[in-house]
Amino acid sequence: MPASRDARPQPRSPLVVEGAVKHFGGVTAVDGVGLEVASREVVGVIGPNGSGKSTLFNLIAGMLALDEGRVWLDGREVTGLPAWRIARAGLARTFQIPSLFDNISVRDNLLAAAVEGDWKGAPGRAGEVLEMLEIGHVADNLASELSGGQQKLLEFGRVCMRDPSVILLDEATAGVHPKIRRIMLEAIRRVREAGATFLVIEHDMEMVRETCDRIVVMDAGRVVVEGSFDEIADNREVRRAYLGRRE
Numbered sequence: 001m002p003a004s005r006d007a008r009p010q011p012r013s014p015l016v017v018e019g020a021v022k023h024f025g026g027v028t029a030v031d032g033v034g035l036e037v038a039s040r041e042v043v044g045v046i047g048p049n050g051s052g053k054s055t056l057f058n059l060i061a062g063m064l065a066l067d068e069g070r071v072w073l074d075g076r077e078v079t080g081l082p083a084w085r086i087a088r089a090g091l092a093r094t095f096q097i098p099s100l101f102d103n104i105s106v107r108d109n110l111l112a113a114a115v116e117g118d119w120k121g122a123p124g125r126a127g128e129v130l131e132m133l134e135i136g137h138v139a140d141n142l143a144s145e146l147s148g149g150q151q152k153l154l155e156f157g158r159v160c161m162r163d164p165s166v167i168l169l170d171e172a173t174a175g176v177h178p179k180i181r182r183i184m185l186e187a188i189r190r191v192r193e194a195g196a197t198f199l200v201i202e203h204d205m206e207m208v209r210e211t212c213d214r215i216v217v218m219d220a221g222r223v224v225v226e227g228s229f230d231e232i233a234d235n236r237e238v239r240r241a242y243l244g245r246r247e
């Protein structure tokens, strides 16, 4: 790596993104996004459909290659590393559509998530996660038998099994029953208290207001506004960006 690129000190925050760019053919899905998430902060990413939120997550997680830009995790540059190495470095994520092992039990889905980590402690940890997410009563059911909301809880549970430093949640409460949303919000609060840092994509403004310390608003691949819920709620740019949203 050229010395000039590292002329400044490595960022210390758990997650730092600098100048992220991603093109898909003629579409610039992410157009120069920079952000920094402090330790134990919960930062919300909002913006209309197609504004680049999920693509940004894929770039951070190494599931898509950056065309430009850099990413640091816990002060270590992870730009260009494959997704599995970024995961091992302490990043975990959920998907907009849950990605579970459908044909094994809920408990085994949790255990499988710990396969690269603390294997011995996994059964005990799985018990705690089942309790925290209130899915203990379906622990022996197949993942495919769960409701959509329970599948989202299980996906978050798989993230919790690995004790990550930074957690990316892509619409973790979209379309779920209010009871499940409450369980999810409480679990996020507990995991954050235990030391995790969150970046969450949300369309649900109630969830954003309750959970996020700070909000980043994206439109057409760019960050257009950043601030507290109250700061962004009245912003003209935000209202304009949201004219096209689906709710």
Ligand SMILES: Nc1ncnc2c1ncn2[C@@H]1O[C@H](COP(=O)(O)OP(=O)(O)OP(=O)(O)O)[C@@H](O)[C@H]1O
Pocket (backbone or CB within 6 Å): 024, 027, 028, 029, 047, 048, 049, 050, 051, 052, 053, 054, 055, 056, 096
């Ligand atoms: N794999 C891909 N190939 C081509 N274009 C893509 C791909 N993924 C995303 N895009 C395009 O990039 C833009 C941003 O999409 P992205 O999924 O990141 O938006 P989003 O903000 O997550 O939207 P939503 O709120 O609907 O989930 C869109 O124009 C989308 O069509």
Ligand SMILES: [Mg+2]
Pocket (backbone or CB within 6 Å): 053, 054, 055, 096
């Ligand atoms: Mg998306």
